[in-house]
Amino acid sequence: MAKKMEKITSRDTDFSQWYTDVVKNSGLIDYGPVKGTMIFKPYGYAIWENIQKILDAEFKKLNVSNVYFPLLIPASLFNREKEHVEGFAPELATVTKVGDKILGEELYIRPTSEVLIVDHFAKEVKSYRDLPLIYNQWTSVMRWEKTTRPFLRSSEFLWQEGHTIHESEQEARAMTLNILEVYKKFASEVLMLPVISGRKTEREKFAGAKETYTIESLMYDGQSLQAGTSHYFGDNFSKAFNIKFQNMNQQEEYGYTTSWGVSTRLIGAIIMTHSDDQGLVLPAKIAPIQVQIININESTEVLEASQQLQAKLADDFRVAIDKSDKSFGFKIADAEIKGIPIRIEIGPRDLEKQQVTVSRRDIRSKTQVNISEVEKYVHEQIQAYDQNIYQQALTNRQQRTFSANTVAEYMALLDKKQGLVLVPFCGRITCEQEVKEKTQTNSRCIPDDVVQEKAKCFNCQQESKLKVYFARAY
């Protein structure tokens, strides 16, 4: 029964090795032949497809239109927004030739599509009548990495990138925050991640942005993970790309832009938050299989009962019967390692009593349930399952949320137990640079639900303007 599980290191012993073991053994991915790349196998990609489907429907409620912009960006175009270039230059995969022919201009594989889309906006936008443009694309992007950590760091990753342009600062700011809200709701209600949200500090905001908002998620080991960001650019890009429009009063004005994205990092966050030593524990709404039926033997009555049960549950759930010729024990372990929320075992003795055995992956329960009540029971349990994994993550976060008033206190806390530490902070880039050098950590966000009291900066002792979470992060 423990055939596959043997391979998984305990997460309390070596969290990093545990992560690698779970990702590999659950069949989510494989490594690609180019260093830093990964292959999304069917089970891994199906999670991303479910994320796409749910999130895309939310975007469409905000009048987002999907588009597709080319993969390659001419070097000259990319270099037009200075901060933006500097942020990405060392990571740019560069096409210099086609066949044997050297190209006249180097082309970058998109690390993000800001400049392409903003350049297009400059052509499209003439009048306030053309605004807003609210675009999104689901693509892959490339930012070269020396090491691979599946879903967390890879040279190529999948994501969505939204890019919008508006006629007023107010409208653009509202867009930025509406998307942050979509991300927060999606993280907490679909992925069952109790994220915190807020603004990034000056040092941590996106290259070229006026403000960056973030949702941050605390992993099981107490390190933080940035799970989604939404940027307000003001007219920075509009000025660099000369996007002017005629407003209602027939005056020329620069447009206001935003961009926002989440990536396959979300899958990393799910794994590092909910999963355990038996393998994955997947939130029910994005689990490729929500209910796995396992037959104890191959008798006609068992097979028929499992098919009937599948048919009955298939309207409301993604249900599969394990039809492999593996042993019963192997099938159980496989359903566990794959993080399938509900498992139903059907055997002849149970059937005599008109029963099946239902197990929940999170609490590894086993309950005899009358066949006539399975549907209702699965509905209840799958909800309870999601609530429980959310609550566990929330409890972990609460137990790992601290506050400190000095860098010494901050470091002493992190030495004892990783987590989010709320500190008074002056907000200056140079000061945060100092903290980074001293502690190898940085700020995660300025939370939107914490009152900013007068105090002294935990590092420089100048007047503190902000309460900020600092933490170790992925």
Added chain:
Amino acid sequence: MAKKMEKITSRDTDFSQWYTDVVKNSGLIDYGPVKGTMIFKPYGYAIWENIQKILDAEFKKLNVSNVYFPLLIPASLFNREKEHVEGFAPELATVTKVGDKILGEELYIRPTSEVLIVDHFAKEVKSYRDLPLIYNQWTSVMRWEKTTRPFLRSSEFLWQEGHTIHESEQEARAMTLNILEVYKKFASEVLMLPVISGRKTEREKFAGAKETYTIESLMYDGQSLQAGTSHYFGDNFSKAFNIKFQNMNQQEEYGYTTSWGVSTRLIGAIIMTHSDDQGLVLPAKIAPIQVQIININESTEVLEASQQLQAKLADDFRVAIDKSDKSFGFKIADAEIKGIPIRIEIGPRDLEKQQVTVSRRDIRSKTQVNISEVEKYVHEQIQAYDQNIYQQALTNRQQRTFSANTVAEYMALLDKKQGLVLVPFCGRITCEQEVKEKTQTNSRCIPDDVVQEKAKCFNCQQESKLKVYFARAY
């Protein structure tokens, strides 16, 4: 009213210019900054999204799993299947550096993912228990082009590529043909393209394939367009990549592979088959907007009536109200140029009689319909619309399908009227090469529904083994 339409050249005057005008003025695409690339604007991308959604559901009925493989292929891996390399070498966009650092090995942007996926199969497949693997991915690929023709020729295009491996020749052959059938059904029942299907000749089959099957679609101007292909590789790739598995009798055997794909060329085919001098005519099932409501004025009663009508139709159709501040005439022209199947005009005088005016884009009809009957009427008319555009395309194909017994006859026919010409053909590569040089045309397919009679090859006069369609093609 003709504001936008002025820009469209008549398709009978200059088909090529007409195509460019329609594509550009209907807001489907724009050109990207790198030569040979295109931007899918919201209206163009929405068509592709609808194609994806319907086709993906059909694939899933055949147990196809979606995956994602990396963008970049190491040169050494790509060079492993010789015919395959030769087919693509001059078109390969090549990454040689990252930032300032020259890479140790050149990396190709995928022109197709055969070698990546087959290389992965070699790692995954150990036993017949691991088979079949039935993978598909929706991605972009790159094959460098000197000229751009939107949807038809571009350096980067969007497509799906299916790749499968099976334990027997029989199963792999069945897969190849099942997919051909999916493509044929999708083309004829969703895109309303009366395609013909068949096998490619030796010269025209895919690099590395044993057999290539195709659906061919005849455009309005009589040129043919390859709209989808399905390849049977036998064990060619398995031998090149050493994919062996242990069969049921515990013997080692090579796997049998297939691949198959359709691309955004399908959108080109739709346009060149159905559209007219007023702009697009989109098949209803993939039209981003199926019913456009246009208000004759902005009075409260008109606005309310249009909202009520939208709500009523929205369960079954994609319905939009044109809320722009453009003139009524402009809105009509815009709905026409965008190829929206059904247009409903609502005005105060009609409302007094409890009526609205319903127009069909294909026949440009105008019918007064009682409001209580609009739903039923739209259902009927949208079906009739699809049937009519299919029938028009079929009639065009039938009027452009000829047969010839010699190259001279063949050329005389094409000089008079472009179309598909059925000829007796020996099937030899060198002979087809000769025909290509003489006529600048090549074979389209060996149709599966034509009896092959004994005759002499239309070019070399050797014994003919096949009846083959030749044509000018996109």
